[in-house]
Amino acid sequence: RVISKTRCLIERTFGSIRRWFLGGRCRYRGLERTHTQNILEAMAYNLKRMPGLLVLEGVK
Template identity: 50%
Template sequence: MIAKSRYVVERTFGSQAQWFNVKILRHRSLAKTHAWRMFLAMAYNLKNLSGLLHENDIRKAQS
């Protein structure tokens, strides 16, 4: 039961590690680490945006 919900989060971090080569944090302060993770989340979402838009176009075409 825990694995199903954890998979969604771990998949995101795994993709970030693979795409952006982010396996180690390079900042010691919490503020810099938080800012870095926010930028990674934005980059991850932008990278996935094209796929989401494509899926949305397919759904509209089927309707």
């Protein structure tokens, strides 16, 4: 049960990246370029979530 809570959170994150930014496919060849693409997708994911997180932070 402890692992499933963490797994649910992480898989939801990757699922959102895949849905919003088509993250299941790599546009580039090579490990370095693919890594750069994944970092940019993670940054875009965080930017997309930021307004909702700021609103929640203000409520507390």
